[in-house]
Amino acid sequence: QLAAVIFDVDGTLVDSERDGHRVAFNAAFAAAGLPYRWDVEEYGQLLHITGGRRRLTAFLERQGHPPQEAAALAAQLHADKTARFRDMIDQGRIPPRPGVPELITELTDAGITLAVATTGTRDWVEPLLDRLFGLDTFATVVTGTEIPTLKPDPAAYLETLARLNLPPYHTLAIEDSANGLQAARAAGIPCLVVTNHYTQDQDFTGALAVLNSFRNPTHTTDPHLTQGLT
Ligand code: XBP
């Protein structure tokens, strides 16, 4: 019996990467006087490294910055990027994916507990969820800030299950990426994948079903599942 649905944020509740985080990272590079700019395609490659700070560190090391310098610069850039992304949220530039508000209302009305397990930073995750859905929509919100190992490690999901005090088989994860799917599966949680531009060609072996949209999905491995989703 389904007791709780655990949502990923980036790419799932919101299409936040291409026109959100990526833009904020580039603005942080510019403000720091650095020549780096991430185009849509390069950012898609970099997304395989979860966590903005880890992503920056790996990128800066690849550009030839020594490890310690890369780590310090990444921390500084990431703080600035987070502030810029918060401004974008305040300006209403990070909308929910189509169909998500309706799904959240349906699940809440059906008495299903909702939770969030994300690899993103609490400083922007909370204001975003509050603005779009109201923070009290979610019984608990686990972010990358309090989790030492990010997805595909299951830590965020294991912490969510512990806080919900539920076994994995009474929950369902909804994810957009292979890293997210692996994190949920490694925690024993069945996982529905709803792909987006960046993730549509990834390997989703082990998913309960793979849809390409919350609203009128056009492909799925289980046609019955789509009927319950608006
Ligand atoms: C999301 C991430 C995050 C975002 C940026 O992965 O990896 O790093 O790209 O957010 P998932 P931060 O959707 O699997 O949780 O800069 O706050 O890390």
Ligand code: MG
């Ligand atoms: Mg995601």
